[in-house]
Amino acid sequence: MKKPSHKSALSQSNSIPASANVSSTSAERIKSLRKKKQDHTAILNNLLQGNQTALGKAITLVESNNTQHQQQASAIIEGAIASSGKSIRIGITGVPGVGKSTFIEAFGTYLLGLGKKVAVLAVDPSSSISKGSILGDKTRMENLVKEEMAFIRPSPSGDSLGGVARKTRESIMLCEAAGFDVILIETVGVGQSETTVHSMCDFFLLLKLAGAGDELQGIKRGIMEMADAIVINKADGENMKAANTAKLDFKRALHLYPAKESGWTPQVLLSSALYNEGILEIWDLIVSFEKKTKENGYFKENRKQQSKFWLLQSINEQLKQSFYQNPEIKTALEEQLQAIFDKKTSPFIAAQYLLEKYAKL
Amino acid sequence: MKKPSHKSALSQSNSIPASANVSSTSAERIKSLRKKKQDHTAILNNLLQGNQTALGKAITLVESNNTQHQQQASAIIEGAIASSGKSIRIGITGVPGVGKSTFIEAFGTYLLGLGKKVAVLAVDPSSSISKGSILGDKTRMENLVKEEMAFIRPSPSGDSLGGVARKTRESIMLCEAAGFDVILIETVGVGQSETTVHSMCDFFLLLKLAGAGDELQGIKRGIMEMADAIVINKADGENMKAANTAKLDFKRALHLYPAKESGWTPQVLLSSALYNEGILEIWDLIVSFEKKTKENGYFKENRKQQSKFWLLQSINEQLKQSFYQNPEIKTALEEQLQAIFDKKTSPFIAAQYLLEKYAKL
Numbered sequence: 001m002k003k004p005s006h007k008s009a010l011s012q013s014n015s016i017p018a019s020a021n022v023s024s025t026s027a028e029r030i031k032s033l034r035k036k037k038q039d040h041t042a043i044l045n046n047l048l049q050g051n052q053t054a055l056g057k058a059i060t061l062v063e064s065n066n067t068q069h070q071q072q073a074s075a076i077i078e079g080a081i082a083s084s085g086k087s088i089r090i091g092i093t094g095v096p097g098v099g100k101s102t103f104i105e106a107f108g109t110y111l112l113g114l115g116k117k118v119a120v121l122a123v124d125p126s127s128s129i130s131k132g133s134i135l136g137d138k139t140r141m142e143n144l145v146k147e148e149m150a151f152i153r154p155s156p157s158g159d160s161l162g163g164v165a166r167k168t169r170e171s172i173m174l175c176e177a178a179g180f181d182v183i184l185i186e187t188v189g190v191g192q193s194e195t196t197v198h199s200m201c202d203f204f205l206l207l208k209l210a211g212a213g214d215e216l217q218g219i220k221r222g223i224m225e226m227a228d229a230i231v232i233n234k235a236d237g238e239n240m241k242a243a244n245t246a247k248l249d250f251k252r253a254l255h256l257y258p259a260k261e262s263g264w265t266p267q268v269l270l271s272s273a274l275y276n277e278g279i280l281e282i283w284d285l286i287v288s289f290e291k292k293t294k295e296n297g298y299f300k301e302n303r304k305q306q307s308k309f310w311l312l313q314s315i316n317e318q319l320k321q322s323f324y325q326n327p328e329i330k331t332a333l334e335e336q337l338q339a340i341f342d343k344k345t346s347p348f349i350a351a352q353y354l355l356e357k358y359a360k361l
Numbered sequence: 362m363k364k365p366s367h368k369s370a371l372s373q374s375n376s377i378p379a380s381a382n383v384s385s386t387s388a389e390r391i392k393s394l395r396k397k398k399q400d401h402t403a404i405l406n407n408l409l410q411g412n413q414t415a416l417g418k419a420i421t422l423v424e425s426n427n428t429q430h431q432q433q434a435s436a437i438i439e440g441a442i443a444s445s446g447k448s449i450r451i452g453i454t455g456v457p458g459v460g461k462s463t464f465i466e467a468f469g470t471y472l473l474g475l476g477k478k479v480a481v482l483a484v485d486p487s488s489s490i491s492k493g494s495i496l497g498d499k500t501r502m503e504n505l506v507k508e509e510m511a512f513i514r515p516s517p518s519g520d521s522l523g524g525v526a527r528k529t530r531e532s533i534m535l536c537e538a539a540g541f542d543v544i545l546i547e548t549v550g551v552g553q554s555e556t557t558v559h560s561m562c563d564f565f566l567l568l569k570l571a572g573a574g575d576e577l578q579g580i581k582r583g584i585m586e587m588a589d590a591i592v593i594n595k596a597d598g599e600n601m602k603a604a605n606t607a608k609l610d611f612k613r614a615l616h617l618y619p620a621k622e623s624g625w626t627p628q629v630l631l632s633s634a635l636y637n638e639g640i641l642e643i644w645d646l647i648v649s650f651e652k653k654t655k656e657n658g659y660f661k662e663n664r665k666q667q668s669k670f671w672l673l674q675s676i677n678e679q680l681k682q683s684f685y686q687n688p689e690i691k692t693a694l695e696e697q698l699q700a701i702f703d704k705k706t707s708p709f710i711a712a713q714y715l716l717e718k719y720a721k722l
Contacts, residue, residue: 074710082704166709173707307701307708314712319680322716340668343443346534347668348527349435351675 040072044079050117050179052151062170063156077170080177085303087119087176088290089183091197093223094207096188099233103207103273104184105141108150110279116182117149119175123187123197124155125164151180162317165196169310172200189223198226199306202299203286206230208250210242224250225257229267229285236272243270262298264289329358401433405440411478411540413512423531424517438531441538446664448480448537449651450544452558454584455568457549460594464568464634465545466502469511471640477543478510480536484548484558485516486525512541523678526557530671533561550584559587560667563660564647567591569611571603585611586618590628590646597633604631623659625650690719 040061046054058080061073094100108118120141144150156167172183187197198204206227224230230250235243250268260266267285271278293299323329336350345353401422407415419441422434455461469479481502505511517528533544548558559565567588585591591611596604611629621627628646632639654660684690697711706714 074713077707078710081707085704170707170709304702308698310708311698311701311711314709315684315715316677316681318712318716319684320677323676323680337669337672340672341665343446346438346442346531347671348531348675349439350672351679352435354676355679 040075041079044076047076047080047174047178048083052148052178055151055174055178056153058174059153059171062174063167073170077173080174084173084176087172087181087183088203088286089172089185089201090286091185091187091194091201091204092207093187093189093194093197093205094233095209098207098209099273100186100188100207101141103231103233103271104186105144106273106276106279107282108141108144108184109147110276110283111182112144112147112149114283117151117180118144118182118184119151119153119172119180120144120184120186121153121168121171121175122155123161123164123168123185123193125161125193151175151178161192161196162313165200166310166314169200194223194226199309202293202302203228203289205282208232208246209234210239210246224253227254227266228260228262228264228289229269229282230254231269231271231278231282233271233273235270236275236277262289262293262302263296264292264298323358326358326361328361329354332357401436402440405437408437408441408535408539409444413539416512416535416539417514419535420514420532423535424528434531438534441535445534445537448533448542448544449564449647450533450546450562451647452546452548452555452562452565453568454548454550454555454558454566455594456570459568459570460634461547461549461568462502464592464594464632465547466505467634467637467640468643469502469505469545470508471637471644472543473505473508473510475644478512478541479505479543479545480512480514480541481505481545481547482514482529482532482536483516484522484525484529484546484554486522486554512536512539522553522557523674526561527671527675530561555584555587560670563654563663564589564650566643568594569607570595571600571607585614588615588627589621589623589625589650590630590643591615592630592632592639592643594632594634596631597636597638623650623654623663624657625653625659684719687719687722689722690715693718 043054043057043061047058058073058076061069061076064070064073092100092104104120108120111118141152145152153171156164156171168185172185175183183201185197185201187193204226206223206229208230210232232243232246232250247268247270254266254268257266269278269281269285271282273279290299293302324333332354336345336354339345340347340350404415404418404422408419419434419437422430422437425431425434453461453465465481469481472479502513506513514532517525517532529546533546536544544562546558546562548554565587567584567590569591571593593604593607593611608629608631615627615629618627630639630642630646632643634640651660654663685694693715697706697715700706701708701711
């Protein structure tokens with residue numbers, strides 16, 4: 001820092017005194033802070049009144065990696081949280097080609113007809129890599145996107161599923177605070193993305209095609225086990241016979257799983273999103289799920305457990321991040337790994353050494 | 362500390378001067394430390410010469426939760442590590458009733474006949490709860506237990522799989538340093554125990570019964586995917602036909618999995634441990650696995666990756682433990698959870714708050 005002039009700040013001079021300079025900067029900073037505060041207060045207020053532009057802005061702040069934006073996002077979320085939680089959160093998954101977009105378009109349009117406000121979000125950790133991703137192209141839901149009571153938001157880009165998940169979960173809260181009653185969370189099966197969506201929704205819907213032969217994959221990856229309903233899509237025309245057979249097969253497969261904690265027995269339904277068939281039955285099913293689980297207390301308990309899960313998950317991720325991204329630890333970790341490979345130490349002794357080093361930093 | 366007497370330590374007196382007292386205590390402490398050092402140096406030296414009593418003592422130190430014992434254990438492991446790593450580590454799993462003990466008895470006895478030194482360890486996180494556990498009753502391997510070249514050790518008791526795993530993995534090193542060439546690591550399928558054993562062995566063997574109908578379980582829990590060989594046990598007498606059918610079924614099921622990183626194609630074999638049939642073929646298979654994976658570099662690379670996995674695993678576990686076991690954090694965590702349930706904060710904001718609190722402690 002430059003040494004201050006010995007001249008008194010009160011003395012008259014042509015040059016602008018330092019103190020004046022400082023106070024004008026402070027004033028600007030305060031003004032700018034006030035403006036930001038006004039900004040996010042305005043966003044919050046408009047969002048709480050159901051304004052979609054404000055909702056979009058708030059989600060943009062949530063998705064930003066900029067520290068200042070994140071602070072504003074936190075302030076908005078804190079203000080929105082008391083008004084959140086009133087929707088039904090429905091997770092929808094299925095392999096590419098199963099017709100997720102067409103299904104969501106048909107399902108969402110049906111819900112709008114019932115007077116619901118519908119938000120569609122997506123979890124797709126691959127979107128930052130592949131670019132062209134689910135919901136990335138809004139025109140795939142061309143009717144829904146035009147509706148005033150529908151809000152569609154593509155998957156936030158992010159390099160980790162954890163990051164994408166956090167952003168989506170906060171976006172759910174914001175949509176709810178903005179008055180959306182049904183939140184559809186779409187995911188394509190990449191890595192652990194179905195498990196992630198399952199841990200933030202109330203009802204998990206698995207879209208299937210008849211005779212696709214991916215049953216083993218579903219069992220293997222534990223996806224079928226998570227489903228509250230399996231919907232066999234494209235059950236129309238020549239597909240009908242195969243769809244009915246698949247329905248029986250899936251029903252039998254579901255019987256192999258133990259009873260769900262929710263007390264709900266997963267159902268298998270048919271639909272043709274293209275011809276708008278079976279949509280009504282799916283909504284009725286979800287309504288009876290909601291009724292049952294609200295009565296037996298599971299609905300609320302599950303949301304509590306999900307909140308706890310996300311709290312612990314965030315803590316664990318950040319504990320690891322602080323450790324592994326520390327430059328001294330990074331170097332020491334490489335050295336210890338080499339020592340392990342050279343049979344000079346064991347993984348457990350090395351872990352102890354690194355943790356002691358970290359504690360002293 | 363008591364203020365020292367003003368009398369000179371050299372002055373004659375009937376009462377024993379404080380300083381003398383102190384120095385005699387120090388001397389004893391030094392003597393005791395020297396003794397401990399001699400103790401574990403003696404254990405290490407005897408272990409390196411293949412002494413089984415020393416091996417048993419060293420493993421007891423590894424398994425102890427006493428801090429002093431753990432320090433001695435670490436010193437022994439550090440001294441043993443350069444001599445470790447020369448065995449083939451074989452993981453063996455299967456549901457209760459599949460005949461694991463009989464199989465290990467037959468297989469181990471065969472290996473002793475080939476001049477091998479065989480150690481049998483177990484991973485069973487339930488052993489501390491259920492008491493009567495696998496290998497707990499050594500008499501179940503009554504022939505093997507009598508053999509001088511065999512070493513059998515029940516599962517260490519421990520309340521977490523992580524703890525049991527660490528102890529087993531260090532015991533493997535000690536057995537190797539004591540000259541054992543084949544390490545059999547048995548596990549019963551409790552929770553994640555198969556995955557744990559898979560991450561510490563070179564070859565993973567899954568024992569099955571014909572017509573047991575637990576195929577779905579194996580697929581679901583990812584166990585079949587880990588297997589390098591599936592052995593259908595009790596393939597004798599009237600079971601033969603069913604065993605042959607099961608062999609074909611499992612072969613077909615294995616084809617559904619993608620090729621293994623090891624370049625190895627998992628095989629399905631029949632055995633009757635009771636009649637000592639099929640044992641030779643299983644060993645031959647393992648020998649060809651070892652040859653192939655040593656040639657293509659997988660064997661070494663896999664062990665490196667396993668060491669890295671255990672290093673990171675230990676660090677992650679201990680980072681979490683330090684955080685969650687901190688009394689101030691414990692209280693604050695409960696408060697934040699309640700605030701989340703009361704919709705006063707979000708899981709992510711609460712996580713941030715707790716991590717900042719932890720950093721200041």
